[in-house]
Amino acid sequence: MQxxxxxxxxxxxxxxxxxxxILAATRQALVELGWSKLTLGDVATxxxxxxxxxxxxxxxxxxxxxxAVAELFDELELPDRGxxxxxxEGVVLQFAAILARPExxxxxxxxxAEATRDDALRERIRSSIVERxxxxxxxxxxxxxxxxxxxxxxxxxxxxxxxDLIFDVVAGAVVHRTLxxxxxxxxEWVRSFTRVLIGGLASSA
Amino acid sequence: MQxxxxxxxxxxxxxxxxxxxILAATRQALVELGWSKLTLGDVATxxxxxxxxxxxxxxxxxxxxxxAVAELFDELELPDRGxxxxxxEGVVLQFAAILARPExxxxxxxxxAEATRDDALRERIRSSIVERxxxxxxxxxxxxxxxxxxxxxxxxxxxxxxxDLIFDVVAGAVVHRTLxxxxxxxxEWVRSFTRVLIGGLASSA
DNA sequence: GCGTTTTCGCTACGACTCGTAGCGTAATGC
DNA sequence: GCATTACGCTACGAGTCGTAGCGAAAACGC
Numbered sequence: 001m002q003x004x005x006x007x008x009x010x011x012x013x014x015x016x017x018x019x020x021x022i023l024a025a026t027r028q029a030l031v032e033l034g035w036s037k038l039t040l041g042d043v044a045t046x047x048x049x050x051x052x053x054x055x056x057x058x059x060x061x062x063x064x065x066x067x068a069v070a071e072l073f074d075e076l077e078l079p080d081r082g083x084x085x086x087x088x089e090g091v092v093l094q095f096a097a098i099l100a101r102p103e104x105x106x107x108x109x110x111x112x113a114e115a116t117r118d119d120a121l122r123e124r125i126r127s128s129i130v131e132r133x134x135x136x137x138x139x140x141x142x143x144x145x146x147x148x149x150x151x152x153x154x155x156x157x158x159x160x161x162x163x164d165l166i167f168d169v170v171a172g173a174v175v176h177r178t179l180x181x182x183x184x185x186x187x188e189w190v191r192s193f194t195r196v197l198i199g200g201l202a203s204s205a
Numbered sequence: 206m207q208x209x210x211x212x213x214x215x216x217x218x219x220x221x222x223x224x225x226x227i228l229a230a231t232r233q234a235l236v237e238l239g240w241s242k243l244t245l246g247d248v249a250t251x252x253x254x255x256x257x258x259x260x261x262x263x264x265x266x267x268x269x270x271x272x273a274v275a276e277l278f279d280e281l282e283l284p285d286r287g288x289x290x291x292x293x294e295g296v297v298l299q300f301a302a303i304l305a306r307p308e309x310x311x312x313x314x315x316x317x318a319e320a321t322r323d324d325a326l327r328e329r330i331r332s333s334i335v336e337r338x339x340x341x342x343x344x345x346x347x348x349x350x351x352x353x354x355x356x357x358x359x360x361x362x363x364x365x366x367x368x369d370l371i372f373d374v375v376a377g378a379v380v381h382r383t384l385x386x387x388x389x390x391x392x393e394w395v396r397s398f399t400r401v402l403i404g405g406l407a408s409s410a
Numbered sequence: 411g412c413g414t415t416t417t418c419g420c421t422a423c424g425a426c427t428c429g430t431a432g433c434g435t436a437a438t439g440c
Numbered sequence: 441g442c443a444t445t446a447c448g449c450t451a452c453g454a455g456t457c458g459t460a461g462c463g464a465a466a467a468c469g470c
Binding site for chain 1: 239307311313318335372379387405407408409
């Protein structure tokens with residue numbers, strides 16, 4: 001048990017601007033080179049820092065890309081549009097817009113693939129990317145229950161299972177549409193999808 | 206226009222057993238090393254062939270892994286279980302079982318990530334992996350319409366859109382559940398998912 | 411048989427990336 | 441001033457890449 005960290009204990013502090021520059025350079029490299037051809041040396045050069053600085057802050061390529069991609073999802077929000085259907089359509093369109101960006105496409109799927117063999121990496125993805133998306137689902141569900149569009153769920157375990165299911169269906173469908181099928185998740189598609197999802201939730205209650 | 210290829214025109218024919226050995230070695234390497242640490246030299250050694258032989262048959266790591274993973278999906282079938290719900294549950298469980306295997310997990314997502322920057326690779330994935338899955342959706346839909354569980358769709362364009370939507374929802378949800386959420390798509394989950402999907406399809410008709 | 415053609419296994423190669431170590435310097439707290 | 445940490449830079453062995461060149465093996469037409 002060490003005494004609590006007082007920001008930086010001693011010595012020269014890390015340059016905070018370097019973090020932002022490195023993450024931005026990582027995203028740029030993802031766009032231009034893609035995952036497999038991205039090298040840490042190249043990222044360091046783009047960011048204007050030494051390669052050793054990069055290795056002092058991140059364990060490797062996987063962790064760096066997770067952080068770089070995670071920032072893309074910061075803009076996700078769930079404005080109240082008045083109905084469950086409109087709320088879902090809005091957030092799904094936001095999610096689709098992020099996934100349409102090339103740095104998200106090539107980066108996200110690659111780290112997910114790597115995470116199948118690295119539990120620590122999976123946990124990093126979960127806490128820094130999935131967690132924020134999950135909050136939106138919980139928020140939307142609570143709103144819909146308040147409006148009476150969804151029945152209240154007394155059993156917390158059952159409620160958790162349902163939220164997990166919704167999350168996998170929504171995120172999975174958008175990702176699969178965008179990356180595997182290679183087609184845009186545009187308004188028409190999102191509307192059809194939302195109709196099916198809401199109908200399914202209502203009928204399975 | 207050259208004369209039709211009579212199997213092999215002249216010279217020593219390629220050893221057909223080598224293809225199978227290489228693809229099996231690729232899957233084994235995916236299990237033990239994962240995508241990023243898989244090297245073609247290592248695969249060649251495992252398969253008992255020279256590295257140059259491997260490069261004569263495949264353009265690179267991406268194409269090789271696509272073919273190796275595609276074989277995993279050969280076993281997918283859609284036996285008639287009497288109802289749409291049971292048909293869906295059956296095929297989703299099969300799909301989940303394949304995705305649970307480590308060589309599918311790490312291989313499939315990695316090539317999908319690479320395909321975001323390589324149209325030829327995306328087409329290869331579509332024709333050798335996605336196509337077979339899509340056939341099952343069409344087959345299941347036709348069966349359900351014959352049973353009267355789903356209404357016939359007169360407009361072929363609308364029908365195609367619906368099939369695309371179903372496919373993205375089913376495959377996407379299973380993939381997201383297995384790879385991102387990191388939980389098993391077991392019978393309980395599949396039953397809940399099927400209930401939502403069927404309810405959604407029925408209500409949105 | 412005999413020449414042609416293609417594949418195969420093997421070795422070797424330059425180019426590149428990896429992750430780390432070492433060093434001198436800069437920036438902070440005590 | 442002194443200890444401590446971050447930084448930029450260089451250099452390094454190790455590993456992988458994809459290709460070229462070689463001789464031997466296995467099919468074909470004659």
